Amino acid sequence: xxxxxxxxxxxxxxxxxxxSKGIFESYPLSxxxxxxxxxEMMDVLNEKLVTENQEPIAFDHDCREGICGMCSLFINxxxxxxxxxxxxxxxxxxxxxxxQTITIEPWRSGGFPVIKDLMVDRSAFDKIMQAGGFVSVxxxxxxxxxxxxxxxxxxxxxxxxxxxxxxGACVAxxxxxSAMLFVSAKVSQLALLPQGKIEAARRAKNMxxxxxxxxxxNCSNTGACEVExxxxxxxxxxxxxxxEFLCAKVxx
Amino acid sequence: MxxxxxxxxxxxxxxxxxxxxxxxxxxxxxxxxxxxxxxVGTGLAGASAAASLAxxxxxxxxxxYQDSPRRAHSIAAQGGINAAKNYQNDGDSIYxxxxxxxxxxxxxxxxxxxxxxxxxxxxxxDQSVAQGVPxxxxxGGLLDxxxxxxxxxxxxxYARGQTGQQLLLGAYSALSRQIGLGxxxxxxxxxxxxxxxxxxxxxxxxxxNLVTGKIESHFAHAVxxxxxxxxxxxxxxxxxxxxxxxxxxxxxxxxxxFANPAYVQIHPTAIPVHGEFQSxxxxxxxxxxxxxxxxxxxKKEDAEAIRQGxxxxxxxPDEDRDFYLERRYPAFGNLVPRDVxxxxxxxxxxxxxxxxxxxxxxxxxxxxxxxxxxxxKGVIEARYGNLFQMYEKIVDQDPYQTPMKIFxxxxxxxxxxxxxxxxxSTIPGLFVAGEANFSDHGANRxxxxxxxxxxxxxxxxxxxxxxxxxxxxxxxxxxxxSERPEFKEAEEAVKAHINKLMSVKGxxxxxxxxxxxxxxxWNKVGMGRTEAGLKEAITEIKALRKEFWANxxxxxxxxxxxxxxxxxNRLADFLELGExxxxxALHRNESCGGHLREEYQTPEGEALRDDNNFMYVGAWExxxxxxxxxxxxxxxxxxxxxxxSRNYKTA
Ligand code: SF4
Ligand code: FES
Numbered sequence: 001x002x003x004x005x006x007x008x009x010x011x012x013x014x015x016x017x018x019x020s021k022g023i024f025e026s027y028p029l030s031x032x033x034x035x036x037x038x039x040e041m042m043d044v045l046n047e048k049l050v051t052e053n054q055e056p057i058a059f060d061h062d063c064r065e066g067i068c069g070m071c072s073l074f075i076n077x078x079x080x081x082x083x084x085x086x087x088x089x090x091x092x093x094x095x096x097x098x099x100q101t102i103t104i105e106p107w108r109s110g111g112f113p114v115i116k117d118l119m120v121d122r123s124a125f126d127k128i129m130q131a132g133g134f135v136s137v138x139x140x141x142x143x144x145x146x147x148x149x150x151x152x153x154x155x156x157x158x159x160x161x162x163x164x165x166x167x168g169a170c171v172a173x174x175x176x177x178s179a180m181l182f183v184s185a186k187v188s189q190l191a192l193l194p195q196g197k198i199e200a201a202r203r204a205k206n207m208x209x210x211x212x213x214x215x216x217x218n219c220s221n222t223g224a225c226e227v228e229x230x231x232x233x234x235x236x237x238x239x240x241x242x243x244e245f246l247c248a249k250v251x252x
Numbered sequence: 253m254x255x256x257x258x259x260x261x262x263x264x265x266x267x268x269x270x271x272x273x274x275x276x277x278x279x280x281x282x283x284x285x286x287x288x289x290x291x292v293g294t295g296l297a298g299a300s301a302a303a304s305l306a307x308x309x310x311x312x313x314x315x316x317y318q319d320s321p322r323r324a325h326s327i328a329a330q331g332g333i334n335a336a337k338n339y340q341n342d343g344d345s346i347y348x349x350x351x352x353x354x355x356x357x358x359x360x361x362x363x364x365x366x367x368x369x370x371x372x373x374x375x376x377x378d379q380s381v382a383q384g385v386p387x388x389x390x391x392g393g394l395l396d397x398x399x400x401x402x403x404x405x406x407x408x409x410y411a412r413g414q415t416g417q418q419l420l421l422g423a424y425s426a427l428s429r430q431i432g433l434g435x436x437x438x439x440x441x442x443x444x445x446x447x448x449x450x451x452x453x454x455x456x457x458x459x460x461n462l463v464t465g466k467i468e469s470h471f472a473h474a475v476x477x478x479x480x481x482x483x484x485x486x487x488x489x490x491x492x493x494x495x496x497x498x499x500x501x502x503x504x505x506x507x508x509x510f511a512n513p514a515y516v517q518i519h520p521t522a523i524p525v526h527g528e529f530q531s532x533x534x535x536x537x538x539x540x541x542x543x544x545x546x547x548x549x550x551k552k553e554d555a556e557a558i559r560q561g562x563x564x565x566x567x568x569p570d571e572d573r574d575f576y577l578e579r580r581y582p583a584f585g586n587l588v589p590r591d592v593x594x595x596x597x598x599x600x601x602x603x604x605x606x607x608x609x610x611x612x613x614x615x616x617x618x619x620x621x622x623x624x625x626x627x628x629k630g631v632i633e634a635r636y637g638n639l640f641q642m643y644e645k646i647v648d649q650d651p652y653q654t655p656m657k658i659f660x661x662x663x664x665x666x667x668x669x670x671x672x673x674x675x676x677s678t679i680p681g682l683f684v685a686g687e688a689n690f691s692d693h694g695a696n697r698x699x700x701x702x703x704x705x706x707x708x709x710x711x712x713x714x715x716x717x718x719x720x721x722x723x724x725x726x727x728x729x730x731x732x733x734s735e736r737p738e739f740k741e742a743e744e745a746v747k748a749h750i751n752k753l754m755s756v757k758g759x760x761x762x763x764x765x766x767x768x769x770x771x772x773x774w775n776k777v778g779m780g781r782t783e784a785g786l787k788e789a790i791t792e793i794k795a796l797r798k799e800f801w802a803n804x805x806x807x808x809x810x811x812x813x814x815x816x817x818x819x820x821n822r823l824a825d826f827l828e829l830g831e832x833x834x835x836x837a838l839h840r841n842e843s844c845g846g847h848l849r850e851e852y853q854t855p856e857g858e859a860l861r862d863d864n865n866f867m868y869v870g871a872w873e874x875x876x877x878x879x880x881x882x883x884x885x886x887x888x889x890x891x892x893x894x895x896x897s898r899n900y901k902t903a
Contacts, residue, residue: 003526003527017812017813033526033527033529035526035527035648036526036527036529036530037531037646039531040529040530040531041529043529043531043763044529047761047763047764049807050761050805050807050816051759051761053805053807054807055807055808056807056815056816058813058815060319061493062318062323062325062492062493062494063323063325063327063328063492063493064492064493064531064532064534065328065532065534065535065642066642067327067328067414067416067417068318068322068323068324068325068327068328068492069320069322069323070318070319070320070323083645085641086645090642090645090646092645092646092648094648115463115813116813119813121319122319122320123319123320123440125320126320126321126322126428126431126438126440129322129424129425129428130428130429130431130432131432132432133425133428134383134384134425134426134428134429135382135383135384135425136429137379137382137383137426138304138307139300139303139304139307139379139426139711139712139715140375140379140711140712142378142379142381142382143378143382144378145337145377145378145380145381145387145395146337146339146394146395149389149392149393149394150389150393151389151393152389152390152391152393155386155387155388155389156386158384158386159386159388159411159412159418162385162386162411162418162421163414163417165417166320166322189384189386190384193384193386195381195382195383195384196384
């Protein structure tokens with residue numbers, strides 16, 4: 001680890017609550033270790049604000065290890081910042097230079113209204129899941145786990161899709177605010193497994209209908225979502241979703 | 253003068269759970285609709301309980317402080333989940349899983365609970381597969397297993413290094429389905445502030461809406477806390493930033509006993525501390541110990557050279573490497589239980605062999621060179637690719653080329669609210685599940701057992717035991733909190749508490765005080781504890797608590813989103829819980845599992861238990877602020893297992 005300290009300026013979106021208008025505020029910060037994480041840099045800034053008796057910047061975060069999907073942030077024009085395949089909480093200050101200005105905005109999408117500062121409301125994702133992101137089984141009375149063999153390749157591909165953390169970077173990045181990558185990851189995971197295959201078409205139809213209802217846009221295949229997704233969820237899952245969706249339409 | 257009744261059912265160990273289920277009381281379907289159950293927390297235990305109870309027909313209200321139930325920290329568990337399937341035909345059985353768990357817990361867990369855990373472990377795997385959890389599979393299409401610390405069989409099921417995530421998303425999908433069907437009301441970004449007790453029974457909770465600051469009450473016939481563990485009392489831990497002890501602590505102050513608070517687990521393989529702004533520690537899964545070899549240099553001058561940067565780990569030839577776990581524990585080697593591995597690392601760094609250039613020189617190597625030579629890079633990449641990637645992002649070094657640097661970190665709380673066999677606390681109607689209770693792991697938890705316990709409690713235990721409690725509650729009509737003095741009083745108390753916090757208007761940030769609490773806890777209530785150190789810790793925590801209430805600064809208002817206020821409310825509780833942990837550690841004049849008292853060890857530095865005097869669960873009763881709590885003892889009886897001293901040297 002070759003650690004050094006850098007001086008930066010952070011330009012942050014501040015917004016009191018959902019109804020208020022927001023503005024950018026700039027804060028100079030000195031002596032930030034390049035070994036610290038991006039959110040540790042935010043902690044330092046907040047600590048400074050508290051000392052100056054100002055309100056700290058609100059942002060979502062929890063696990064700080066790239067798995068809970070709670071952190072967000074649009075950093076210098078990129079969802080989860082300039083590094084690839086990481087969440088904001090895994091981003092490190094070594095990706096920035098001395099003297100740099102770092103612009104931080106919330107996810108911007110009609111589907112994700114701002115709550116305060118950099119915090120947004122992503123409950124629309126939960127609603128889409130409630131519409132069909134499950135296998136309809138109750139607790140108990142299920143067959144032995146090895147009763148149905150599953151080809152390793154299928155299990156692996158399902159796992160690739162299941163790695164989605166529900167962060168919303170795909171929506172924030174998409175010019176249409178489409179949630180297709182998120183929805184397709186769940187539809188694809190479950191369609192690949194025999195347990196989920198049974199209701200795959202119905203699931204696709206219900207989840208897509210909910211997504212449309214909640215104001216997310218259409219997918220125009222620009223692929224920006226795939227580039228910014230911290231978990232490398234592939235566009236191929238959108239293709240599978242489209243197949244399941246067509247299946248559902250044909251059955252109707 | 254104990255008031256503890258663990259309600260262990262009659263019969264031989266393997267008949268107890270069957271007997272219980274055969275004779276318990278049930279609630280008939282039409283009455284279930286009239287019964288409300290509150291569940292706080294949406295991790296493995298909370299989400300699985302909420303989904304299962306709602307499927308059965310109860311009306312469930314589920315709360316979490318995160319923006320979505322899918323964020324709960326169970327999601328971060330990497331390695332795997334144990335079950336006694338014996339798919340590998342390597343001699344596993346329910347009894348062996350039970351035995352390993354009791355032994356791993358250093359004979360400080362309740363036999364009957366642990367046996368039940370092992371019994372239902374297989375059902376969890378079946379359930380998860382049915383939900384579409386993509387566990388790792390063999391080429392033939394059947395489920396794959398790996399081995400884990402503290403076991404000599406391969407019984408751990410896994411989904412890459414994201415097993416917790418996949419199991420949680422499975423439970424979350426079941427929860428989502430029930431929310432969609434209208435059987436569960438979900439309250440995200442809502443934090444529990446207190447339990448409401450009416451006529452001696454838990455009847456609801458008071459909450460704060462984290463977005464609006466609104467204080468509200470909710471009624472239920474029974475309340476379940478599935479709120480996780482409390483190791484964020486150490487400030488730096490592998491827990492999520494928001495993980496906290498407040499729900500459990502508030503319940504404790506309302507009459508729920510707190511059991512074995514001193515038992516916390518230090519995980520051997522986290523990334524070492526890098527600097528003073530460090531906000532959390534990142535775990536590298538324990539499964540890495542299957543293929544990585546742990547070492548430090550044999551010569552102090554080599555360790556010094558590495559810290560100074562004049563030598564690289566790969567410059568040290570094999571004969572100058574001390575594979576200290578393999579040296580000390582030939583039978584288990586790098587797979588000894590977590591507490592043993594953690595202490596052994598500290599033993600080396602305390603003697604000057606640490607390899608990390610941080611203030612405490614704390615760090616050891618976990619080396620994959622040998623496994624890569626033996627199996628090829630491809631195999632290692634398939635097993636641990638995502639973990640290696642995560643490591644590289646954080647440390648900026650490539651673990652395929654140079655050994656990983658690791659060091660123990662606070663990870664899990666074995667202690668928690670005391671519960672009986674039914675998972676009911678000492679407040680009737682208040683149930684506690686998952687890491688929040690104390691029941692299954694004794695003084696040390698084995699790897700891949702937390703996921704098992706969370707889901708066992710939620711899917712397969714609570715749905716039965718809570719019915720037994722509710723069977724005679726069907727006549728209790730739903731209460732309107734606005735019409736009940738108990739709810740109003742509780743609400744007023746919560747508001748007064750918040751006002752008190754807001755009106756301190758001091759100069760110190762919440763985090764700065766929390767960091768200092770963390771240092772006291774790590775240095776004096778951490779891996780090696782002494783009578784003198786614990787006494788100092790108690791004095792220092794009291795002083796810090798005073799300072800907090802005199803000088804904490806919370807900007808903003810209480811009637812809107814206020815993250816500093818949320819943190820302050822949690823820290824106020826940690827500042828009380830920390831003291832209880834020290835009191836418990838001080839009273840336990842023995843070493844067991846994660847609790848090592850330096851006065852009680854063998855000449856070789858192994859933990860020395862005192863079964864004659866301490867083979868009990870220590871459950872503490874709250875007696876008011878600045879008053880010594882009362883200790884109640886639940887004696888532990890081992891009928892199905894012979895108590896031995898733990899030995900990982902020879903099998
Ligand atoms: S698909 Fe990727 S970007 Fe979208 S929510 Fe999932 S993990 Fe985040
Ligand atoms: S905080 Fe959990 S993914 Fe970033």
